[in-house]
Amino acid sequence: MPNVLITGANKGIGLAFAQSFAVDGWKVHACCRQPDKAKELKAIEGDVVLYKLDVSDGLRVAGLAREMIDDPIDILINNAGYFGPRLEFGEIDYDDWTYTFQINTMGPLRMVENFVEHLASSDRKLVVNVSSKMGSLNANETGGQYVYRSSKAALNAVTKSLSIDLKDKGITVISVHPGHVQTDMGGEEAPVTIGKSVSGLRKLIAKVTEEDTGQFFDFDGSTIPW
């Protein structure tokens, strides 16, 4: 049975990914900070195993990788993310910037460093870094949002280097933009429903091959310039 490991699986896009893969008969390793409170995640029918995981906690990430030593991971979805306070030029909170980097940039790399052998021993060998178009330098026409933009731009740099470094192991690494989605982060007025985003991303994930490694994709399957 194919399996997927998802971070931040208790709500929003991560929860929808967990539901979607479980319905299709995948084994889902669902990670979140407070599994006890993850009611919707616990309610999913299917082969779903919950793990407590804060991606900024290096010891815990390493511990989980050891716990799962006998589990090959077909797909790792680095979904957990944090927008941080929406501070503009002249208002930046540098501590919060560091914290945002720990989650959005260092978290995904730390996951891959710890789970690289689980990925390498699987059939699918795919890492999906949930980035954002806000991290695209080309697409930035409005400025501002220094903290979130830079954390996702740096995540894209991580994706690119991983795609080169892990090629020999046959591991494919991509960044994706899920759209501007109706979640706690995206807000109620966002144009894209969670369902539309995740069904687009599932189609993309199903199609991605080793040739696509190091690319940045929109949820409709098109590529986004860095």
Ligand code: NDP
């Ligand atoms: P939500 O705010 O609904 O969910 C964010 C998830 O990340 C939650 O499960 C949250 O857990 C988890 N998380 C935050 N910090 C940590 C941490 N330190 N360790 C583990 N988990 C953590 O947002 P979305 O579902 O919208 O976001 C999912 C991804 O999509 C993010 O990476 C986001 O940046 C990206 N994205 C979203 C867009 C949108 O419009 N919604 C647009 C572009 C990108 P908890 O509940 O414990 O806080």
